[in-house]
Amino acid sequence: MSTMAARLEFRDVTKRFADPRAGAVVAVEGVSLNVSDGEVVSLIGPSGCGKSTLLNMGAGLDPPNSGEVLVDGERVGGPSRHVAFMLQKDLLLPWRTIVENVELGQEILGVPRRDRRRRALDLLAKCRLPDFIDHYPHQLSGGMRQRAALARTLAVDPSVLLMDEPFSALDAQTKMVLQQDLGRTLADTGKTALFITHDLVEAVALSDRILVMSPRPGRIIREIVVAIPDRDNPMKRRQHPNVGAYVVELMNLLQIEQAAA
């Protein structure tokens, strides 16, 4: 397979939920998208348009009603060790120390204790948390906790990362620092990522491509290629003069001004 082969692919995916009042809610309809190896793609769209639903299907937690999801060309039938996901909530387990939390995924996969500890410590050092390995989650700030969650996600060495608004609960400054960490890590490790966000600048700063979704039932209405250099350096990218133009384009697509009027 060439390097441009799709790591993650959605083929004409539709997802409905049973709803006591409306009978059925169509969350997403006929969505096709693909993310190539090493590519970072952001998904943006109005609240409730089915972004999280897509991610859950990618993680194998929820099957689509029709269409199929493929990872490395193989149909996703359930959770896979090649896909890891990360949410807005850090979901660190309060009874585990930070390093034990980072080891969770490897532990589930049956990685030997010594190997997983080595990898966890390595990642915590990369995520700049080496002094907090033996602390419990409640002893860390929100930004540090989310960094530990990132380390936990990377620890299983997934080929595809699915992230659902991972930084949306953080303050603006911490957020920028974590975006920088993520941008660098994704570039260094060459990971493939599908990234959900409501933060338009974040989407521009981090991604190769942005997919814009319509209100529910969610479809992809536009694909925007972010032609700004330095994807490994979101901080620098933010300052690029073209960012404003992308943000305006996204605002128009999402009809944000109309909604405010």
Added chain:
Amino acid sequence: MILASALLFVGFLAAWQWMPALFGIPAFIIPSVGTVWDEFLRMLGHDRLVFHTAITAMQVGIGFILGVLLGIVCGFALGLSPSAEFVLSPYILALQIAPKVAFAPLFIIWFGYTVYPKILVCILIVFFPIMINVLGAVRALDPDIVRLARAFTASRVQVFWKIELPAAMPPLFAGLRIAATLAVIGVLVGELVGGNIGLGYLLAFGEGAGNTAMVFVTIILLTLIGIVLYGLVVLVEGRVLHYLPARARLAT
């Protein structure tokens, strides 16, 4: 702090020794510390006090452990299976509301004047706070944590051992503290209703004989059994829940 506690205790003993006499309260209402101590020594020699205390303590221990295990198992079973809870909840509720001590005579009819009815009442009374707390903990668990584990390809068994069980520990220990105080009550009621062994028997005997000091001795020993059990729970809790922030832990 410790000094203040010790001083308070000495003050309490002194007040108990001399205050009743000062207010003209007769010894058959409130016997002095000295009298109670003498009675304690007499009971050690003549009433097989050690034997009766050991019997009661053993019943409390067995009833507590069995009731806790049963409560944990049922709490998880119902918590993890909403349909089972739906079907069984009216019965559980009825059994929870029913005064458990009322079952003591029934159990004695069934099992005679043995240790079994006492242990059974104890199990019944210990069971509920444990089951309810475990059930609540399972329900309160953030489903996203379970989804995260599943996304890491965790099996059902792994989700239980790595997520659901440890997540239930803080409420379980809150339940254990309550259960520890109830366990003694369960056994005592069984002993009071019938039989000729255990501290409950001595208590009823002392009452019949108008021996207030004997009643005091038994009450104190029953309390001590409860304190030991409660202390053990707190000890284990400290080890298991060591990760909780200090403010989330209780002083006693």
